[in-house]
Amino acid sequence: MLEIKKLKKKFGSKQVLKGINMTVEKGDIIGLIGPSGCGKSTLLRCMNLLEKPDSGEVIFEGDNLIDNKNFETLRRKIGMVFQQFNLFEHMTVLDNITYAPVKLKLMKKQEAEKEAKKLLKEIDLEGIMNQYPSQISGGQKQRVAIIRSLMMKPEMILFDEPTSALDPEMIGEVTNLMRKLARDGMTMVVVSHEMSFVKSFCTKVLFMSDGIIKEEGTSKEIFENPKDDKLKSFLSKINSY
Amino acid sequence: MKKYVIFLIVTLCIFLTGCEEKKEEIVMVTEAGFAPYEYYSGGEIVGVDVDIAKRIAEKLGKKLVVKDVAFDSIISEVKTGKSDFGAAGISYTEERAKEVDFTINYAESKQVILVRKNSTIKTVDDIKNKRVAVQLGTVADTYLSEEYPSVSLVREKKFLAAIQDLKDRKVDVVVMDELPAKELLTDDLIILENPLLIDEYGMVVRKGNQELLTAINDAIKEMKASGEIEKMILSHMGVEEKEKNETIWDRFYNSVIKDQRYEFILEGLRNTLLIALGAVMIGIFLGTVAAISRNIYENTGHLRILHWISKSYVSIIRGTPSTLQLMIIYYVIFKQTDIHIILVGILAFGLNSGAYVAEIIRAGINSIPKGQWEAGYSLGLSYGKVMRGIILPQAVKNILPALGNEFITLVKETSIGAYIGIVELTKASDIIASRTYDYFFPLILIAIIYFVITLCLSKLIGLMEKRLNNARN
Ligand SMILES: Nc1ncnc2c1ncn2[C@@H]1O[C@H](COP(=O)(O)OP(=O)(O)OP(=O)(O)O)[C@@H](O)[C@H]1O
Ligand SMILES: [Mg+2]
Numbered sequence: 001m002l003e004i005k006k007l008k009k010k011f012g013s014k015q016v017l018k019g020i021n022m023t024v025e026k027g028d029i030i031g032l033i034g035p036s037g038c039g040k041s042t043l044l045r046c047m048n049l050l051e052k053p054d055s056g057e058v059i060f061e062g063d064n065l066i067d068n069k070n071f072e073t074l075r076r077k078i079g080m081v082f083q084q085f086n087l088f089e090h091m092t093v094l095d096n097i098t099y100a101p102v103k104l105k106l107m108k109k110q111e112a113e114k115e116a117k118k119l120l121k122e123i124d125l126e127g128i129m130n131q132y133p134s135q136i137s138g139g140q141k142q143r144v145a146i147i148r149s150l151m152m153k154p155e156m157i158l159f160d161e162p163t164s165a166l167d168p169e170m171i172g173e174v175t176n177l178m179r180k181l182a183r184d185g186m187t188m189v190v191v192s193h194e195m196s197f198v199k200s201f202c203t204k205v206l207f208m209s210d211g212i213i214k215e216e217g218t219s220k221e222i223f224e225n226p227k228d229d230k231l232k233s234f235l236s237k238i239n240s241y
Numbered sequence: 242m243k244k245y246v247i248f249l250i251v252t253l254c255i256f257l258t259g260c261e262e263k264k265e266e267i268v269m270v271t272e273a274g275f276a277p278y279e280y281y282s283g284g285e286i287v288g289v290d291v292d293i294a295k296r297i298a299e300k301l302g303k304k305l306v307v308k309d310v311a312f313d314s315i316i317s318e319v320k321t322g323k324s325d326f327g328a329a330g331i332s333y334t335e336e337r338a339k340e341v342d343f344t345i346n347y348a349e350s351k352q353v354i355l356v357r358k359n360s361t362i363k364t365v366d367d368i369k370n371k372r373v374a375v376q377l378g379t380v381a382d383t384y385l386s387e388e389y390p391s392v393s394l395v396r397e398k399k400f401l402a403a404i405q406d407l408k409d410r411k412v413d414v415v416v417m418d419e420l421p422a423k424e425l426l427t428d429d430l431i432i433l434e435n436p437l438l439i440d441e442y443g444m445v446v447r448k449g450n451q452e453l454l455t456a457i458n459d460a461i462k463e464m465k466a467s468g469e470i471e472k473m474i475l476s477h478m479g480v481e482e483k484e485k486n487e488t489i490w491d492r493f494y495n496s497v498i499k500d501q502r503y504e505f506i507l508e509g510l511r512n513t514l515l516i517a518l519g520a521v522m523i524g525i526f527l528g529t530v531a532a533i534s535r536n537i538y539e540n541t542g543h544l545r546i547l548h549w550i551s552k553s554y555v556s557i558i559r560g561t562p563s564t565l566q567l568m569i570i571y572y573v574i575f576k577q578t579d580i581h582i583i584l585v586g587i588l589a590f591g592l593n594s595g596a597y598v599a600e601i602i603r604a605g606i607n608s609i610p611k612g613q614w615e616a617g618y619s620l621g622l623s624y625g626k627v628m629r630g631i632i633l634p635q636a637v638k639n640i641l642p643a644l645g646n647e648f649i650t651l652v653k654e655t656s657i658g659a660y661i662g663i664v665e666l667t668k669a670s671d672i673i674a675s676r677t678y679d680y681f682f683p684l685i686l687i688a689i690i691y692f693v694i695t696l697c698l699s700k701l702i703g704l705m706e707k708r709l710n711n712a713r714n
Contacts (some may be wrong), residue, residue: 012603045615048618048619050615050618050619071622072622072623073621075618075619076620076621078619080615080616080619082612082615082616084610084612086610086612086613086615087614087616088613088616088617088631088635089613089633089635090634090635099620099630099631100617100620100621100622102625103622103626103630104622145616148616148620149619149620152620152621165664179629
């Protein structure tokens with residue numbers, strides 16, 4: 001579904017991505033782990049071109065996104081969920097969710113609202129649909145953000161540390177929603193520092209370090225039988241917390 | 242780029258030729274605070290110079306238009322052809338003669354010395370090392386600067402202000418023309434017997450305008466010979482009976498009610514509001530275009546040229562004084578056109594404000610977290626849709642208060658319009674004071690008016706902010 005070839009990116013003189021190769025198959029739930037500052041977010045943001053790579057290819061369902069005139073249309077099919085939620089502060093929850101599909105003329109307003117209400121209802125959030133982001137909790141915000149991206153009927157969703165800005169008691173409501181998406185067969189790439197979540201949630205795990213993918217495998221392989229030295233020391237540091 | 246330039250030149254040409262030559266008018270430029278030569282009476286500029294000018298116009302079969310600007314702007318008015326000739330009790334000096342052509346003399350003037358009644362200064366020689374006030378750019382100014390380096394000169398824009406300085410003991414001496422000095426002599430001041438110097442007044446025309454020069458010279462010769470000029474001077478001396486200025490009510494009456502002087506204030510108010518309003522609209526338009534084009538370029542790489550123009554525009558405007566911009570627009574850009582002066586004001590202040598509005602909008606846009614853009618982009622929205630639907634609506638909340646401040650500043654800034662002869666509030670109060678010799682009420686009155694306007698403005702902005710916040714919560 002998504003293939004990345006020889007992807008390179010530098011900020012100033014700092015080479016953050018030094019040639020990344022990876023493949024995401026339909027139904028994959030990929031965990032992206034690695035030390036802070038190793039370029040996980042940068043890689044994720046290159047997947048939907050929020051960050052423009054210096055070289056390499058990002059091939060989504062056969063089309064290279066880079067220098068593609070149509071990339072705005074293609075990008076609709078790749079959802080993204082941010083650490084800081086990034087809900088539109090001046091819109092109600094309902095407008096947040098329906099804004100893009102209505103503006104892009106993918107749905108009529110009534111249609112979009114009906115769909116949004118249905119999705120909100122499934123996670124018991126229909127009560128907050130007329131509230132503004134400043135009036136709801138972090139856990140609610142992140143779930144609204146996920147639903148917002150679902151409205152575009154994406155083929156895959158990218159998550160950049162979706163729970164790390166949340167109070168501990170709210171993490172569950174977000175991860176539960178993600179598990180539900182997984183059961184429905186959604187393809188996902190998740191950057192997370194929550195190793196236990198990655199371990200239990202992801203089908204495949206990639207370990208990034210020094211701007212490349214150092215090791216990849218199933219969660220079991222990565223967490224129970226790590227081979228790379230950097231990965232070993234990374235895991236031991238995490239476990240000692 | 243080329244296309245833009247050609248387009249600009251073509252429109253400018255059309256504009257200029259469209260405005261050219263419908264002249265059955267002849268324009269005299271002056272500074273109407275110099276009785277008996279030129280002063281306001283009942284809303285009109287009259288005086289010796291105006292009487293002479295009327296005769297000249299009559300001879301030429303043209304209609305006389307009298308224009309009132311700052312004294313130090315008169316030469317450039319004539320030089321640029323915005324006015325046909327200048328008549329303002331202008332003394333011949335070599336510097337001036339380099340810029341414009343002088344007619345023959347039509348009046349002799351004595352530059353006299355005014356002091357307070359009990360002053361120790363008794364003769365011309367006593368002014369050495371003293372503080373002396375003069376009107377900027379007058380012959381007294383040049384003469385004292387050159388011949389009396391020991392005096393400390395205070396150069397006032399108006400000689401009325403110089404007189405006020407003398408009364409307030411800020412200076413010890415005022416040097417000015419004898420006739421207006423006699424006009425405004427009050428009990429506490431005296432004129433020394435011997436004048437500082439005697440010089441002669443001529444009118445000025447644009448260099449090389451031989452035809453007009455001859456016509457004026459002929460008229461002056463004729464009127465001098467027949468003794469008419471002398472009669473004119475006498476007829477304008479002491480016409481205004483000395484105004485009673487004893488009680489506060491007298492002063493108020495003289496400043497505001499007498500001769501319908503409030504009409505100056507009303508006209509000033511109208512022009513101030515007109516200019517501010519027009520300038521605000523142009524400012525918002527230009528500011529939005531400049532800010533958005535910059536943002537478009539920075540985010541998408543499109544509109545490179547417009548972005549470059551916007552950037553230069555903003556830095557040039559912010560890097561030069563607004564008075565200068567106003568004068569450049571009037572004296573350089575609209576040099577030889579008959580464009581209405583209020584329109585010049587609107588354009589100049591609009592252009593000025595636009596640069597500040599651009600920066601305000603830019604700051605407002607930049608104040609919105611990057612995550613809002615990214616969320617919009619990740620949903621497949623284009624730059625334009627994110628900007629219009631997500632960024633701008635949020636930015637307005639941050640932009641509005643700063644924008645309000647900018648407009649309050651703008652209203653006050655219009656007061657420099659007087660430089661090019663716009664009768665706005667400040668100029669209006671100046672005109673009144675030039676007749677009453679009393680600054681108190683005109684100044685207080687317009688201060689109150691400015692304050693009320695800006696107060697209303699800030700209330701209005703506050704109301705809008707509140708509504709914006711209510712819509713959210
Ligand atoms: N826009 C940018 N400009 C300059 N440097 C950047 C930019 N974005 C990221 N970087 C740098 O690139 C490196 C990788 O950043 P990135 O955010 O991808 O790391 P990360 O692996 O997501 O880290 P974390 O776990 O802390 O989120 C960091 O050193 C960061 O400072
Ligand atoms: Mg990150």
